Amino acid sequence: MNLTELNRIATAVVTPGKGILAADESSGTIKKRFDAIGVESTEGNRRDYREMLFRSKEAMSQYISGVILYDETIWQDAKDGTPLIKLIEQSGAVPGIKVDEGTQALPMCPGELVTVGLDKLAERLKKYYERGARFAKWRAVIDIGSGIPSMTAISVNAHVLARYAALCQAAQIVPIVEPEVLMDGDHDIDRCYDVTSRVLNKTFQELRVQRVALEGMVLKPNMAISGKKCAKQAPVEEVAEKTVRLLKACVPAAVPGIAFLSGGQSDEEATAHLNAMHKLGPLPWGLTFSYGRALQAAPQKAWSGKAENVAAGQSAFSHRARMNGLASKGEWQSSLEKKAA
Numbered sequence: 001m002n003l004t005e006l007n008r009i010a011t012a013v014v015t016p017g018k019g020i021l022a023a024d025e026s027s028g029t030i031k032k033r034f035d036a037i038g039v040e041s042t043e044g045n046r047r048d049y050r051e052m053l054f055r056s057k058e059a060m061s062q063y064i065s066g067v068i069l070y071d072e073t074i075w076q077d078a079k080d081g082t083p084l085i086k087l088i089e090q091s092g093a094v095p096g097i098k099v100d101e102g103t104q105a106l107p108m109c110p111g112e113l114v115t116v117g118l119d120k121l122a123e124r125l126k127k128y129y130e131r132g133a134r135f136a137k138w139r140a141v142i143d144i145g146s147g148i149p150s151m152t153a154i155s156v157n158a159h160v161l162a163r164y165a166a167l168c169q170a171a172q173i174v175p176i177v178e179p180e181v182l183m184d185g186d187h188d189i190d191r192c193y194d195v196t197s198r199v200l201n202k203t204f205q206e207l208r209v210q211r212v213a214l215e216g217m218v219l220k221p222n223m224a225i226s227g228k229k230c231a232k233q234a235p236v237e238e239v240a241e242k243t244v245r246l247l248k249a250c251v252p253a254a255v256p257g258i259a260f261l262s263g264g265q266s267d268e269e270a271t272a273h274l275n276a277m278h279k280l281g282p283l284p285w286g287l288t289f290s291y292g293r294a295l296q297a298a299p300q301k302a303w304s305g306k307a308e309n310v311a312a313g314q315s316a317f318s319h320r321a322r323m324n325g326l327a328s329k330g331e332w333q334s335s336l337e338k339k340a341a
């Protein structure tokens, strides 16, 4: 393992002003997104959509540091025969790959999940590296509800995340470690804080036990935020203050970077929260975005599967990428959104 090189890549994807595009929707998830815009989820449409994103010159060259791909996409070619992964490399962004294979019910733990995909992961990583992937991503899902999460679900998922991370580093691939505490329930921000704190502490304990080099990884966490159905939604400043406090308590400074998931926040909320956190700096790690929905909802709508809308889709994507790029330096203002509208 070349830790200097792993650290170089991990640092590059959290460069201030840039962040990660999570375009790794599995077949079921991209179908849901396409259903919402009335587009059939065929292999060709998925290729055209992602090609549109990766050819968005302004976004890709100025605000996107890395792209997380799904297995299908990493082997796909653009319409003119150029491998999609080459489009990403040519833009200057680092290609990455989602390597988990989704979730299964966790035995003895009703309502809880464990992420799977460790079998043959070492061989798959080797092929992804040869294809050009320099980082990977694995998402664990922790739900908050009555009596959950159990310590069992937290420990099992933390163990598996660390197993994945160690395999990645042995394959010279930077692991993005994503323990996502869902914001789907009616819990308040303090319950989210407590659960996320338990999840992060256990995850870092496992990472250390399994000898993962913290200097060669990136953390992709949720923010400390109110559940979507909570009657009292915490304001932006509270989310920023509690998230920064939580991360300072749980994430060692040896970790080069933290890149948030958006988790179902609105586009502008996800941007405002990241921006507000940078107002509380200096911070011990790079802090940026690794958004899926909060970067793609607008371009998906603008594109709607029509070739004549490609420029509109690219412009919507570039706008969101620019807003989040500014937020990753604490330089975003809501007036910039209004101007664009």
Ligand code: 5MM
Pocket (backbone or CB within 6 Å): 022, 023, 024, 025, 026, 027, 028, 029, 030, 068, 102, 139, 180, 260, 261, 262, 263, 264, 290, 291, 292, 293, 294
């Ligand atoms: C883009 O969505 C990713 C893949 O999800 P599935 O395996 O469920 O299809 C997902 O892992 C994503 O990278 C993160 O959850 C962050 O995405 P959001 O939309 O929460 O920013």
